[in-house]
Amino acid sequence: MPKYLILKHYRGGPEQHHPFPPMDQWAPEDVEAHMAFLRNVGKLLEESGELVDAQALTPERTWVRYGGPEAAPVTTDGPHPETSDLIAGWYMIDVESRERALEIAAYISSEPGPGGGPLHEWLDVREIMWERSQTTDTA
Amino acid sequence: MIDGPARRLDEGALRALVPRVLAGLVRRGEDFDAAEDALQEALLEALRVWPEHSPHDPRAWLTTVATRRLVDARRSEAARQRREEVTHAEPPSGPTEEGDDTLFLLFCCCHPDLAPASQVALTLRAVGGLTTREIADAFYVPEATMAQRISRAKRTLQGQRLDQPGDLAVVLRVLYLVYTAGHAGRVDLAGEAIRLARQLTLATEEPEARGLLALMLLNHARLPARLDSEGRIVTLDRQDRGLWDTREIAEGVRVLQSALALERPGRYQVEAAIAALHDDAASAGETDWPQILAWYDELVALTADPVRQDPAAVLGRAVAVGHVLGAAAGLREADRLREVLGERHRWHAVRGHLHELGGDLPAAATAYADAAHRATDVAERDHLVRQAARARAAQARPDAARGATTARPRP
Numbered sequence: 001m002p003k004y005l006i007l008k009h010y011r012g013g014p015e016q017h018h019p020f021p022p023m024d025q026w027a028p029e030d031v032e033a034h035m036a037f038l039r040n041v042g043k044l045l046e047e048s049g050e051l052v053d054a055q056a057l058t059p060e061r062t063w064v065r066y067g068g069p070e071a072a073p074v075t076t077d078g079p080h081p082e083t084s085d086l087i088a089g090w091y092m093i094d095v096e097s098r099e100r101a102l103e104i105a106a107y108i109s110s111e112p113g114p115g116g117g118p119l120h121e122w123l124d125v126r127e128i129m130w131e132r133s134q135t136t137d138t139a
Numbered sequence: 140m141i142d143g144p145a146r147r148l149d150e151g152a153l154r155a156l157v158p159r160v161l162a163g164l165v166r167r168g169e170d171f172d173a174a175e176d177a178l179q180e181a182l183l184e185a186l187r188v189w190p191e192h193s194p195h196d197p198r199a200w201l202t203t204v205a206t207r208r209l210v211d212a213r214r215s216e217a218a219r220q221r222r223e224e225v226t227h228a229e230p231p232s233g234p235t236e237e238g239d240d241t242l243f244l245l246f247c248c249c250h251p252d253l254a255p256a257s258q259v260a261l262t263l264r265a266v267g268g269l270t271t272r273e274i275a276d277a278f279y280v281p282e283a284t285m286a287q288r289i290s291r292a293k294r295t296l297q298g299q300r301l302d303q304p305g306d307l308a309v310v311l312r313v314l315y316l317v318y319t320a321g322h323a324g325r326v327d328l329a330g331e332a333i334r335l336a337r338q339l340t341l342a343t344e345e346p347e348a349r350g351l352l353a354l355m356l357l358n359h360a361r362l363p364a365r366l367d368s369e370g371r372i373v374t375l376d377r378q379d380r381g382l383w384d385t386r387e388i389a390e391g392v393r394v395l396q397s398a399l400a401l402e403r404p405g406r407y408q409v410e411a412a413i414a415a416l417h418d419d420a421a422s423a424g425e426t427d428w429p430q431i432l433a434w435y436d437e438l439v440a441l442t443a444d445p446v447r448q449d450p451a452a453v454l455g456r457a458v459a460v461g462h463v464l465g466a467a468a469g470l471r472e473a474d475r476l477r478e479v480l481g482e483r484h485r486w487h488a489v490r491g492h493l494h495e496l497g498g499d500l501p502a503a504a505t506a507y508a509d510a511a512h513r514a515t516d517v518a519e520r521d522h523l524v525r526q527a528a529r530a531r532a533a534q535a536r537p538d539a540a541r542g543a544t545t546a547r548p549r550p
Binding site: 058060 | 508
């Protein structure tokens with residue numbers, strides 16, 4: 001069965017369906033509803049036998065590259081941290097088909113936002129490559 | 140004995156034997172690395188076999204099976220290297236004190252040359268008797284990774300003299316790391332740390348060992364109240380104190396008193412005293428903050444430059460100052476840590492708490508949001524987002540301060 005990553009972003013991606021403020025500025029009951037929904041997503045995927053892993057990332061990001069022999073690693077937070085993509089976390093799922101992966105992602109995107117209506121958040125769905133055991137000849 | 144349905148294996152009793160058997164093997168001259176591997180195999184064998192056929196003398200069984208594994212390993216090694224096989228004479232194992240064994244092994248596993256992650260892993264396996272898989276689960280890494288970490292740690296120990304008394308302070312730090320570092324909902328490392336600390340207190344009179352045990356017990360007692368049924372964090376001031384484990388509190392207080400009676404205070408005893416004062420309050424409002432502040436004064440006095448050497452103590456003290464002398468005084472104390480802790484979530488969370496205490500809700504909301512942004516624990520992050528939203532809403536509509544209404548703002 002193919003595996004997919006469903007990536008959530010702090011920022012980046014297509015233009016928002018509708019603008020919304022950061023969650024700490026929502027009404028407390030909307031925050032509760034949102035968090036309860038996402039807790040339930042994890043539970044549903046576990047019960048359906050499709051959850052591989054779910055993780056969240058802190059928003060702190062550092063770009064790093066090799067600095068050369070004897071040199072410290074070179075790091076930067078730029079060049080355009082305010083517009084670039086920033087991943088917030090992921091669900092890794094193991095599903096029957098790509099259609100099922102998209103269906104799950106769309107369901108997650110229906111998470112309640114401020115005012116209680118669906119957030120319509122864009123999610124990034126990526127298939128994970130794998131290494132098959134070479135039990136048959138490659139065509 | 141009549142054969143009934145397979146009895147449940149008493150894993151706790153099995154694992155309590157691990158340090159005694161291992162120490163016996165090492166004392167009679169076996170290499171620590173090889174002996175620990177052999178015992179791990181014996182342990183896995185025991186978990187498989189004992190539920191059906193439990194031995195009369197479990198300790199002797201483990202020693203025999205581990206010894207057989209050692210001989211097997213030596214034999215194949217000898218064959219491989221075309222060396223003559225050395226038969227192994229089994230010397231009688233002398234009676235040793237259980238406590239001595241534990242201390243001896245803790246000093247091995249908490250050797251100062253090892254990195255903390257390795258000290259923790261090795262301690263859990265060689266003293267705690269956990270399997271590599273359980274340890275891997277507890278720290279959420281693949282089993283192969285944890286196996287590698289453990290064997291690298293043991294290679295580091297090869298050639299080290301293991302008969303010297305080690306550094307007890309390192310052992311205490313490792314045990315506290317075991318208590319705090321496990322992933323939620325996996326292996327019960329906190330319980331394991333308490334078990335190991337209890338064993339340690341049988342082996343040494345050092346008051347800080349008792350202080351550490353007391354600290355763990357007094358914190359662990361509040362565990363059942365710390366999360367609600369939805370997994371949300373409940374802060375100390377809102378916990379249902381009826382859920383606290385009074386038996387653990389009583390034991391913690393008793394252990395702490397026996398430590399303090401020796402009149403050689405240290406940071407674990409002082410922290411345990413602070414935890415005991417929280418446990419002692421029947422409600423948040425009855426917390427004896429002046430006495431807590433007095434203990435924090437002792438805690439920060441243990442280091443020459445507490446802001447740099449023990450910022451966590453200074454931050455804890457800032458909260459106590461806020462409750463005793465007022466929010467503004469507490470915030471002034473917290474501000475001394477801006478340079479050291481300004482990028483850590485806890486510093487911002489404390490500032491949020493102090494601002495709220497002083498009634499400055501907009502500042503509290505901002506501080507909580509800053510804290511959420513820096514949090515590295517999911518439950519804590521969610522909690523801080525809630526705190527920020529709650530403080531902001533309370534400022535906009537004072538009646539919603541405690542979520543008292545579900546009314547939505549009109550468009």
